Amino acid sequence: LKMLPPALMVLVALLFGSSAYAQTSLLQNAPGRSVLSLNGRWNYIIDPYENGFYDYRREAFDQSKSGKGGYYDNQKPSSTQESELIEYDFDQSAGMQIPGDWNSQDPKLLYYEGTIWYKKSFNLKPQAGKRYFIYFGAINYESHIYLNGKKLGMHKGGFTPIQYDITSQLSATGDNFVVVKADNTRRPEEVPTINTDWWNYGGITRDVFVAETPATFINDYKVQLAKDAPGTLAGFVQLSGEGKANQSVTLNIAEAGIKQTMKTDAEGRATFSIPAKKLKMWSPQSPKLYAVSLSSGGDAVQDKIGFRTIQTKGQDILLNGKSIYMRGISMHDENPLIPGRARNEGDLRMLLTWAKELGCNYVRLAHYPHNETMLKLADEMGLLVWAEVPVYWTIAWTNPATYQNAEAQLSDLISMGKNRASVVVWSVGNETPLGDPRLAFMTNLVKKARSLDDTRLIAAALELHRTPDNVVHVDDQLGEFLDLTSFNEYAGWYWGGKPSEITKYTFDIKYNKPVVVSEFGGDALAGYHGDAETRWSEEYQEALYQSQIKMLSTIKGLRGMTPWILADFRATRRQHPVYQNGFNRKGLISSTGTKKKAYYVLQEYYRQMTQKYD
Numbered sequence: 001l002k003m004l005p006p007a008l009m010v011l012v013a014l015l016f017g018s019s020a021y022a023q024t025s026l027l028q029n030a031p032g033r034s035v036l037s038l039n040g041r042w043n044y045i046i047d048p049y050e051n052g053f054y055d056y057r058r059e060a061f062d063q064s065k066s067g068k069g070g071y072y073d074n075q076k077p078s079s080t081q082e083s084e085l086i087e088y089d090f091d092q093s094a095g096m097q098i099p100g101d102w103n104s105q106d107p108k109l110l111y112y113e114g115t116i117w118y119k120k121s122f123n124l125k126p127q128a129g130k131r132y133f134i135y136f137g138a139i140n141y142e143s144h145i146y147l148n149g150k151k152l153g154m155h156k157g158g159f160t161p162i163q164y165d166i167t168s169q170l171s172a173t174g175d176n177f178v179v180v181k182a183d184n185t186r187r188p189e190e191v192p193t194i195n196t197d198w199w200n201y202g203g204i205t206r207d208v209f210v211a212e213t214p215a216t217f218i219n220d221y222k223v224q225l226a227k228d229a230p231g232t233l234a235g236f237v238q239l240s241g242e243g244k245a246n247q248s249v250t251l252n253i254a255e256a257g258i259k260q261t262m263k264t265d266a267e268g269r270a271t272f273s274i275p276a277k278k279l280k281m282w283s284p285q286s287p288k289l290y291a292v293s294l295s296s297g298g299d300a301v302q303d304k305i306g307f308r309t310i311q312t313k314g315q316d317i318l319l320n321g322k323s324i325y326m327r328g329i330s331m332h333d334e335n336p337l338i339p340g341r342a343r344n345e346g347d348l349r350m351l352l353t354w355a356k357e358l359g360c361n362y363v364r365l366a367h368y369p370h371n372e373t374m375l376k377l378a379d380e381m382g383l384l385v386w387a388e389v390p391v392y393w394t395i396a397w398t399n400p401a402t403y404q405n406a407e408a409q410l411s412d413l414i415s416m417g418k419n420r421a422s423v424v425v426w427s428v429g430n431e432t433p434l435g436d437p438r439l440a441f442m443t444n445l446v447k448k449a450r451s452l453d454d455t456r457l458i459a460a461a462l463e464l465h466r467t468p469d470n471v472v473h474v475d476d477q478l479g480e481f482l483d484l485t486s487f488n489e490y491a492g493w494y495w496g497g498k499p500s501e502i503t504k505y506t507f508d509i510k511y512n513k514p515v516v517v518s519e520f521g522g523d524a525l526a527g528y529h530g531d532a533e534t535r536w537s538e539e540y541q542e543a544l545y546q547s548q549i550k551m552l553s554t555i556k557g558l559r560g561m562t563p564w565i566l567a568d569f570r571a572t573r574r575q576h577p578v579y580q581n582g583f584n585r586k587g588l589i590s591s592t593g594t595k596k597k598a599y600y601v602l603q604e605y606y607r608q609m610t611q612k613y614d
């Protein structure tokens, strides 16, 4: 297999890939359905030897044989056989809050990488004529999920939703239990790979619920403006279930006076293109959302959707036809005050409020898909979004399963975000090292993204290189396939000398496209003071931001930036015992929530850009 050219490898992947990535299409707007929340306390068992999965000969407990032992059975000693040997007990094990990473909830789990088993019992009596889907917003990284002792499936990828139809598996009495094996072991061929610059938070990190639908239901929909066409609503509604063919579906946007009924085809799909001349456009200054309702037979879904166009023209980015400057900031899906993964709407709102205070109209949700709630909040608060998949650094470019995994994560991200006006950029990866296999892998992802959604811009953080004449060259071949030219540029931190020295650099950019710098920055420990040449001090970071802004302003096509990063975040690689202590300190806001000096430099620059463009 190693001998095949990369493009062929990808083909092989598509034909023979493992089923871990193929899930039935995700329920659109799943949290907006009728749901039974399974959030709250789950019992857990730490299992570094995977004792609940393999016997002492390292053979998996097999559900097809009668052999007991797998923790998913949630066994109890029977009252008639008190001599029975069972060496685990979920109900007497400790509890943990879900959603929530395990690292921040138990000191002995801070660095843990391996398997943890979770169990939750719940009461749900299935009703005739209904369907039920169990839905996990995200589990990092590999999960095996069981309901009432039966396996539902295995999933890889720590940041995208997982969903199974459990209609026929629910117990008639209403007593059910779900068991999850979550394993965050890093592996070279996974996405991301073993090396990243963020914390490998494990466990069930986002909401869990059971969604109920009628037997025939609205599975998916897209209601957006057609590509570059402000006067036309375009999209589709997809029904699932036995009665899906030849059904009436109604789209209603009462406030805009739009009501259209259509018929589904044999596949249960109705596509539409509707004139919509009078819609008020969504923008960061005026994030107008319309109540949109879709109904068909016994099913109805409500959403709040904004409408806008996004396109590029030469070096301009046009939002609703008007040139904009993207005043951005990068962020992780982490609440630095815990510190741990953001758990709920409150955590997410805090992060976006910080970005708004900074003067942003744009956020880069690095380096993996963030919570669906985050995208909805960005819609509501008026922030443009760059959304990304964890194709980061040294991915196993020639491994077909790795490609398939990356593509599945990209598809699920696009499925989850496609109705959000805020999302204007899909990013297919970050700082991936040059080479032919990488170019083939990345361009395939670009093609995939375009095939799934032709209405948004496609980007990636490109590589750059320098020549002795102090020129920074951006000519990474991947740039040809993208809509924006973006790169991470660490002058004044990793190269280029002190902050005062970097303004000597100029840029030679091969592409006539808008330049949106995806990163620059440097670490500062909040409260540590020195002068502009004292590394780790707030003054150094402040000077670095001043020089960076000066230097980047010489780029003719500069149309935005997302400096690295809104807040300090946990990163295992960051080991300086005084200044870092397990944190990447490039935040403009510290891990206790205080604003560093550089915050105000960027805020002032964004004030000027607002005056210039808005």
Ligand code: GCB
Pocket (backbone or CB within 6 Å): 197, 367, 430, 431, 488, 519, 564, 584, 586
């Ligand atoms: C980068 C990476 C980001 C790191 C950052 C750093 O280029 O994209 O994930 O955290 O640099 O601090 O070095």
